[in-house]
Amino acid sequence: MELNFDDDRVLGPGCKLELFADSIRRSVEVENFRRQNGRFVMKLAGVDSIEQAEKIVGAELKIPESALPAAEEGSFYTFQLRGCKVYTDGSGKDGREDCVGEIIDIIDSGGTQTLQVSDGRDETLIPFAESIVKKIDIAARRIEVELPDGLRELNK
Numbered sequence: 001m002e003l004n005f006d007d008d009r010v011l012g013p014g015c016k017l018e019l020f021a022d023s024i025r026r027s028v029e030v031e032n033f034r035r036q037n038g039r040f041v042m043k044l045a046g047v048d049s050i051e052q053a054e055k056i057v058g059a060e061l062k063i064p065e066s067a068l069p070a071a072e073e074g075s076f077y078t079f080q081l082r083g084c085k086v087y088t089d090g091s092g093k094d095g096r097e098d099c100v101g102e103i104i105d106i107i108d109s110g111g112t113q114t115l116q117v118s119d120g121r122d123e124t125l126i127p128f129a130e131s132i133v134k135k136i137d138i139a140a141r142r143i144e145v146e147l148p149d150g151l152r153e154l155n156k
Contacts, residue, residue: 008033009069011042016067019044021059028061078106080138086117086126089134089144100124100145100152124155
């Protein structure tokens with residue numbers, strides 16, 4: 001089970017993106033893409049000078065979900081997990097299921113990704129690891145976890 005941060009097919013040459021910058025909204029195509037020092041470097045068709053590039057600094061690029069390659073078995077795109085409700089799997093001392101909260105972000109710190117879960121009052125950081133994340137049902141927007149003893153208290 002893994003999060004799909006590294007699928008370069010998403011931004012390969014020929015990929016169509018929507019560019020949003022201030023009042024500009026237009027379709028663009030990726031001519032070239034590479035990773036460099038942890039960043040994405042890409043050349044967009046029609047952006048052929050520094051002056052043209054400066055006009056879109058800070059722009060947001062969006063990929064239609066329909067244009068994404070299917071995630072490999074056991075992998076997920078981060079956007080698929082945001083908004084999912086996280087529940088304990090009922091294997092605790094009292095055997096009851098408990099809603100931990102909703103995933104508000106996925107943190108990639110270079111090792112195991114971490115789910116940032118909020119119940120509106122408190123946040124819990126949950127490692128995205130098979131030993132903890134037991135079941136993911138994207139269609140139901142539901143994730144079941146088995147939290148290590150003390151994890152919730154550690155996050156307070």
